[in-house]
Amino acid sequence: MDIIKLPIEYEKDMVDSRFRLVLAVAQRGRQLTEGSQPLVKSKYVKNITVALQEAIEGKLRYLTGDEARRAREFEYRMRRERLAHESMEEAAATSLEKMEDIKEAYKAEAIAISEHDDAEIEAAEEESFDEDVEDYED
8 A cells, every 4th residue: 555645545534534534644743753653663764654654454443522722732831841941052152151151251361460460560560660760879
């Protein structure tokens, strides 16, 4: 059986309409794209074709009514939480990088101030020495 060719043959008692089959296969294809494991071994590579094969073989279960609404809300909430978690991890990594940059800038500034202070101290010591020499010569 080659499921790529039209018309697609499936058992009528398995799905109540072609429209529902299309929706279920599209949603399952998205799940496969996001990393879900296939329910069947397939010779096909494309996720949508694998999802169609799962549906035709009866491995794909679909929900209707209130059960479908609750499942969709749960899936939406889980996706939103996953995205929030990923963005928090990204923000934390960015914050760590910024902190490291700030530390490096602080170290460089501290070194520059230290070198500047050392130069001022040396200049003051030379002036003091020159004044002492002048006082001694007088």
